[in-house]
Amino acid sequence: MGGTSxxxxxKSKVETYLKYFDLCAGIGSMMEGRNPDPAFKKYTKRQxxxxxxxxxxxxxxxxxT
Structure with missing residues (x-):
């Protein structure tokens, strides 16, 4: 299994989530267009x-990948 980690x-959970979202969007072309699913936003913040x-x-x- 490949990928990146x-x-x-x-400074806040919102800022962290937005940075994560931007990271995913930035490498979306390499990752088959996968962006964080909004349905898992609360799960992501709990992590x-x-x-x-x-x-x-x-x-x-x-x-x-």
Whole structure:
């Protein structure tokens, strides 16, 4: 299985989600046009964790090809 993985960080959950969405849209042509499904927006936000030192929210992701 191929793909790309990493993390996205932001000052709020909304900012983090928007960065994740932009990341997916930016590589959409390589990933067969896959963008985050709006139906899973709440699930995605529940997967975010807040860094206790910086206060930033981050989301680990793995996008399959």
């Amino acid at each position: 990493g993390e996205v960080r932001g 975010m964790v807040q860094d206790s030192e910086t206060g930033e929210w981050f989301l680990y992701y793995h996008l399959h």
